[in-house]
Amino acid sequence: MELSLFNILNILGTVAFAISGALAAMDRRLDIFGIFIIGFVTAIGGGTLRDTLIGSTPVGWMENTVFVYLIGGVILLTIIFRNKINYLKRSLFLFDTIGLGIFTIIGVEIGIRNELDPIISVALGAMTGTFGGVIRDILCNEIPVIFHKEIYATACIFGGLVFVAMHSLGIDQDLIYITTSIIVIAIRIVVVKYEISLPYFYIKQKN
């Protein structure tokens, strides 16, 4: 595996989601294997869905043992340093947001590489970014974070649209990766900090 920015981002996103999964599992007081399983599934969930849908099988982590050892090591470190990591306020939120931003961009990029339509690539990016967290929350019996009022998916989709716009302008790829990852992460942090919410549409009740 060469050390391109793409691969470095892939590793960072994987690490962030593995930490977020392990933290969520410890928060739910699962035993040590529960922690490993949730950490692993959170880290690989988005990429596994993406690879399955585009037919890139065996899915990514199966062909690259590095990721399995990486995830295992990160979960172990998260368990050992659990009290220090948790000292960072909202650390679960932070790591989840970093994973979201990076995995969204990786999903969009892989869509474009597979010559999918730009709008489809954005959808693929949004799925790659959000699916790990959705599984984590379902397995932990929480309402998926994607449906909190935090405009979680909106951040992905906006970042994805900027990605395909920059790509069509022929901008340098590494610059696109960095810019759009930061956009997704920044939108989510700003939205949560200032409690911005999207409009709702109620159906009038006719009794």
Next chain:
Amino acid sequence: MELSLFNILNILGTVAFAISGALAAMDRRLDIFGIFIIGFVTAIGGGTLRDTLIGSTPVGWMENTVFVYLIGGVILLTIIFRNKINYLKRSLFLFDTIGLGIFTIIGVEIGIRNELDPIISVALGAMTGTFGGVIRDILCNEIPVIFHKEIYATACIFGGLVFVAMHSLGIDQDLIYITTSIIVIAIRIVVVKYEISLPYFYIKQKN
């Protein structure tokens, strides 16, 4: 995309499920992106599972941008006309039933086209018809409609069996599509109207 009856039915089923997803999301008071996501996932869920299981990847909606724009447009119209649509009593039920009937038949047809065994094709049809609604209900935190007492899956399976029977008799394909779609839709409506239910089997408690 040519305008065969198969494609027209595919479009109708997609539209019906997109409406049912958007209505369910508004009923759960999700924000505007929640409405789009649930509408989209409901509309593509069944076909995505079907294509993944038979290995027809990238899955259908990824290769055909028309469906993505169609679903987006339908969800937007559902939001705008939400109060009028809801004026139709049990409209969610109606659109879900239409989607169910049509997607079941499309799934059976695709199974047969892929030279799967007729009984397997019926199972594939039942999965195609029901999976979008199952995901919609899980994401909306409802008990999946498939397990209501409405003989939801039974309608699919019966329609699928009629499909393979008519197909083996060499009956005209368009006639098969229409007849069997109507059968599935009619069974579900009749069953709900007359509150027919299937037998239960309790396990005797030995305390």
Next chain:
Amino acid sequence: MELSLFNILNILGTVAFAISGALAAMDRRLDIFGIFIIGFVTAIGGGTLRDTLIGSTPVGWMENTVFVYLIGGVILLTIIFRNKINYLKRSLFLFDTIGLGIFTIIGVEIGIRNELDPIISVALGAMTGTFGGVIRDILCNEIPVIFHKEIYATACIFGGLVFVAMHSLGIDQDLIYITTSIIVIAIRIVVVKYEISLPYFYIKQKN
């Protein structure tokens, strides 16, 4: 389908999971189609996930009608003899454990046959063994059995590690199948009987 030990084990695991699914559905008082659907999904869930992830599509049960008829027949017999089967104390637990042991080993074997890394093959085995039960529990609205304190997944992973160790020593394949299936089943039974549990890691609360 030739009658190798591999195929016999595959049939036994399928039968065990079909029974466990049908029992769980009757316990939840689902109607007859609910019983068939849960039984079917429990029996094919693990293999379907495995085949999808490695790209072996159409997935196994679609190419082999024998399994569909087998599952249907087993569910029917489970319904007919439901009171006798339930007379065996903890029968759901027993059949679930047998399915778990056998399907884990089949998953590891298929991973190795597909030239996946040994550690990846163990992960594939654990997924194959546990996924049917996870879907069964989600559809029955239970907390997935994988997260009970019974070291469910641990049994799989330990059995899988023994499998790849024996395989690398060149031990006779049929002997490996039998030994490791029994190891997984025995671990789970012993763990439940003696109420062994794995360590937990709490996060210190800082208020």
